[in-house]
Amino acid sequence: MTHHDPVSAIPARVPLATRPVGILRTVMIARRNVLGIIPELALRQPIVSGQTGIRWHMVMDPDSLRHVLKDRVEDYPKSVVTKLILEPAIGDSLFIAEGANWRWQRRAAAPAFALRHVQALGPVMTAAAEASCRRLEAASGPVDLFAETVAATFEVISDATLSGERSFDRDAVHHAIDGYIAQTAKVSLMDVIGVPRWVPRPGRIFAGQGLRQMKQIADRAITDRAAAAQRQGPPDLLDLLLDADDPETGRTMNRDELRDNLLTFIVAGHETTALTLAWALYLCAFDPDVQDRAATEARAILGDRAAAAADMER
Numbered sequence: 001m002t003h004h005d006p007v008s009a010i011p012a013r014v015p016l017a018t019r020p021v022g023i024l025r026t027v028m029i030a031r032r033n034v035l036g037i038i039p040e041l042a043l044r045q046p047i048v049s050g051q052t053g054i055r056w057h058m059v060m061d062p063d064s065l066r067h068v069l070k071d072r073v074e075d076y077p078k079s080v081v082t083k084l085i086l087e088p089a090i091g092d093s094l095f096i097a098e099g100a101n102w103r104w105q106r107r108a109a110a111p112a113f114a115l116r117h118v119q120a121l122g123p124v125m126t127a128a129a130e131a132s133c134r135r136l137e138a139a140s141g142p143v144d145l146f147a148e149t150v151a152a153t154f155e156v157i158s159d160a161t162l163s164g165e166r167s168f169d170r171d172a173v174h175h176a177i178d179g180y181i182a183q184t185a186k187v188s189l190m191d192v193i194g195v196p197r198w199v200p201r202p203g204r205i206f207a208g209q210g211l212r213q214m215k216q217i218a219d220r221a222i223t224d225r226a227a228a229a230q231r232q233g234p235p236d237l238l239d240l241l242l243d244a245d246d247p248e249t250g251r252t253m254n255r256d257e258l259r260d261n262l263l264t265f266i267v268a269g270h271e272t273t274a275l276t277l278a279w280a281l282y283l284c285a286f287d288p289d290v291q292d293r294a295a296t297e298a299r300a301i302l303g304d305r306a307a308a309a310a311d312m313e314r
């Protein structure tokens with residue numbers, strides 16, 4: 001988001017690139033706002049190709065995306081650089097694995113995301129929303145809503161993956177993950193502009209303290225859980241993965257695979273959802289009509305209680 005007048009009547013816009021620019025200019029634009037390096041042409045053309053250091057292709061057309069990501073996924077491997085960056089943190093988990101190693105993990109993990117399991121975790125989400133509202137009510141003056149949505153989604157994802165981990169220092173983990181995501185973003189910028197592989201990436205730092213702690217917490221939770229008797233309450237993602245097996249081969253996840261996938265869920269399911277929420281709220285802020293309609297609809301169904309999973313269909 002570029003800096004803008006807070007009382008402006010229209011949402012901030014990032015001017016997209018209207019012509020190819022060199023590496024130096026790309027870096028300058030990206031340092032201000034990385035969205036600025038997206039070619040405007042990509043909004044109208046199914047595929048745009050260019051060369052900024054490395055050769056790249058940008059695909060936005062839904063049919064082409066299906067082709068790349070689903071129908072012919074075997075023909076489009078993930079970049080080696082992506083793997084180098086992410087592997088130290090989340091191993092060869094769902095997010096990174098390819099081919100047979102991806103497919104069996106995908107088959108094993110898919111049932112964990114069945115509607116009934118997600119609905120059973122509804123109270124976690126309702127509680128995080130209510131806590132968020134309480135914090136907003138108590139605030140005086142302007143609030144950074146992104147900080148708020150990140151806090152809320154982190155609460156949800158950490159409870160949904162590792163519910164009841166009392167000993168776990170949420171602030172430390174939260175901090176480690178946010179730092180890690182920020183590093184990763186910088187690293188991928190180096191890839192976009194084609195900095196050669198042998199140039200050290202800032203992301204190497206992430207092998208540090210925070211990440212080690214994150215892994216230790218997950219490892220300990222897995223060991224404790226596997227040894228524990230029946231737990232109270234609905235199964236969280238750790239329970240579901242502990243029970244998961246590949247319906248075709250019967251293979252189950254070993255401790256490292258469990259840990260890497262749990263961390264994947266935490267990293268992948270936290271800033272993504274927070275940004276989506278923050279942008280939605282930001283755009284609503286410019287449209288009082290939409291706000292009124294949403295509020296009226298919510299009140300008609302909920303009165304003044306918070307929404308629960310069962311309300312979703314309505």
Ligand code: HEM
Pocket residue numbers: 094095096106264265266268269270272273276
């Ligand atoms: C609005 C929210 C979200 C957005 C925009 C988003 C976006 C994405 C994208 C673009 C990918 C593909 C990455 C690639 O293949 O290069 C992906 C994969 C993935 N995401 Fe999300 N995500 C969101 C929420 C979540 C949540 C809540 C979770 C977990 C609880 C999650 C877990 C995953 C996993 C496990 C993968 C890898 C899937 C596979 O390759 O089989 N994501 N996500």
